[in-house]
Structure formats: C-alpha cells, structure tokens
Amino acid sequence: MGDHQKIHPVEADVEAPPTTPLVAPGSHRSEKGVPDPLPYHSSIGSIEPITPKEKKRKNCCCRCLCCTITTLILLIVAIAISGLVLYIVFQPKLPKYSIDTLRVADFKLNYDMTLYARFTVKITASNPNDKIGIYYEKGSHLSVWYTNTKLCGGSLPKFYQGHHNTTVLNVILTGRTTNATALMNALQESHQTGQVPLVLKVDVPVAVELGKLKLRAVRLVVTCQLVADSLSANNMIKITASNCKFRPEI
Known part of the structure; x- marks a missing residue:
C-alpha cells in the first residue's frame, strides 16, 4: 500500500505586516479605508490638484470683489439719499433769464x-x-452773433443774487469785424424783411449757495435766440422773438 500524503492548510504568518492598498499622493483615506477622490483643476489635456495656497488666494479675491461691489452700492445709495434730502430741504428752482432791450450805439462799415x-x-x-x-x-463772457460771425462781445460784472431777487444788468458789447462787405450785404437783406436773426451767448462762472454753504463754481452757458427788426445805429431795436436756454458745464 503506497504512502499517503496529508495536505495541511497553510497558516497565515501573524508576524507579516498587513498589506495596505495603494493610495495616490495627496489623497485622504476615509474611515472605511477607501481613499477619497483627488480634488483637481480641469484644464486642457491635464488634471492638476488645487493647492491650499491657490484656494486661499481665490477666496481672498472673492471677498475683495464682494467688498468693492458692496461699497459702490452703499455709496450710490448714500448719494441718492443726500440728493433727495437736499431737494426736500431747499426745493431748488431754475433761474430765469430774459433779454429786455438791445440798443445799437454804433454800427458802421469803415x-x-x-x-x-x-x-x-x-x-x-x-x-x-x-x-x-x-x-x-x-x-x-458775452457775445452777439449774426449767423456764424461774431459782431461784438463783453462781460458781466461780479455780483451776488439773493433769495427771490431780480437783477437788471446793462452790458456794453463792442467788436470789430474784418472783411465785412459780404456781412453788410446779408444784413441789409435781413433789414428789408424786418427780421434780423441774432444769437446772444453768455458764458459765466456761477457758484450756488445752499443756506450758508457755498458750493464749487461751475460754468453756466446761456444761449438766447433773438429776432430783431433792424440794426440801425442810434436806434432802440425791437426784439420780436426771444428764446433763452442754459446748461451747466462742470
């Protein structure tokens, strides 16, 4: 009878170190031993991990952007509220300007x-x-124009206009135009119709006083479209039409 061999089970080596699954660098192991997925940047052709420094810089930029937008919104709201309060307190009204008379003291071709x-x-x-x-x-600075030609000019005096005040100014304007033959011919044709179109331009620095607070001066530009019956010397000219508009220039 042949020899019989007994196969005994192989006992595990208790002294051998436990085997650990391979974990990619930078990943974290969960409580169950399963490695967490790597955070990554998506870019063309590559996947790069996000470093803590990059994440901190990104959060800082987001906070700065949010603070800037919030500051701008608060500033706009504050300006709007201030303007509304000033409007309610002072109730501003636009000044009015008119050209009453225009007298030609001298108007001649030399x-x-x-x-x-x-x-x-x-x-x-x-x-x-x-x-x-x-x-x-x-x-x-004041000036009188006929079409695109300046006839004369002058300036306004410096003065203060108080509340509910009406000020009448008499301003002298002088000027000299060269090569005025064609201009005189055009003016004579307008005289015959009894309608001479003129433009009075006013450019003056103006400062507004709110209560006791004097604001920074701005330039006020006034343009008056006039129609006179004639431009005869030593004669009070009748203004048949007048329309004045003004705008501030900061």
Whole structure:
C-alpha cells in the first residue's frame, strides 16, 4: 500500500505586516479605508490638484470683489439719499433769464472794410429760490452773433443774487469785424424783411449757495435766440422773438 500524503492548510504568518492598498499622493483615506477622490483643476489635456495656497488666494479675491461691489452700492445709495434730502430741504428752482432791450450805439462799415459795432444789452436775471443764493463770479463772457460771425462781445460784472431777487444788468458789447462787405450785404437783406436773426451767448462762472454753504463754481452757458427788426445805429431795436436756454458745464 503506497504512502499517503496529508495536505495541511497553510497558516497565515501573524508576524507579516498587513498589506495596505495603494493610495495616490495627496489623497485622504476615509474611515472605511477607501481613499477619497483627488480634488483637481480641469484644464486642457491635464488634471492638476488645487493647492491650499491657490484656494486661499481665490477666496481672498472673492471677498475683495464682494467688498468693492458692496461699497459702490452703499455709496450710490448714500448719494441718492443726500440728493433727495437736499431737494426736500431747499426745493431748488431754475433761474430765469430774459433779454429786455438791445440798443445799437454804433454800427458802421469803415473805409478799410471793417465793421465796428457797439451794442447795449439789457438783461434780467431772476432767482426764484427761497433758500438758495447765486454768486456770479469773474471771468464771464458775452457775445452777439449774426449767423456764424461774431459782431461784438463783453462781460458781466461780479455780483451776488439773493433769495427771490431780480437783477437788471446793462452790458456794453463792442467788436470789430474784418472783411465785412459780404456781412453788410446779408444784413441789409435781413433789414428789408424786418427780421434780423441774432444769437446772444453768455458764458459765466456761477457758484450756488445752499443756506450758508457755498458750493464749487461751475460754468453756466446761456444761449438766447433773438429776432430783431433792424440794426440801425442810434436806434432802440425791437426784439420780436426771444428764446433763452442754459446748461451747466462742470
């Protein structure tokens, strides 16, 4: 009878170190021993892990952007509220301007074909506000134009216009135009129709006073479209139409 061999089970080596699954660098193991997926950047052709430094910089940029937007919104709201309060307290009204009379003291064509003009303009400025004063500063300029040709110019005096005040100004404008033969011919044709179109331009620095607070001066540009019956010398010209508009220039 042949030899019989017994096969005994192989006992595990208790002294051998336990085997651990391979874990990619930078990953974290969960409580069950399963490695967590790697955070990554998606880019063309590669996957890169997000470092803590990059995450911190990204969060910092987001906070700065949010703070900037919030500050701008608060600033806009504050300006709107301030403007509303000023409007309610002072109730501002636009000033009014009118050209009352235009007198031609001198208007002649000299031998050298230069045109000399001297006008006297009567301007009425009205301030209808209860709590707002108006300072008309130095550096103003007035001019009278026929089509695209300047006939004469001058300036306004410096003065302060108080609440509910109406100020009448008599301003002298003088000027000399060279090569004025064609201009005189055009003016004579307008005389025959009895309608001479003129434009009075006013550019004056103005400062508004709110209560006792004087604001920074801005330039006020006034343009008056006029129609006169003639431009005869030593004659009070009748203004048949007048339309004045103004705008501030900061």
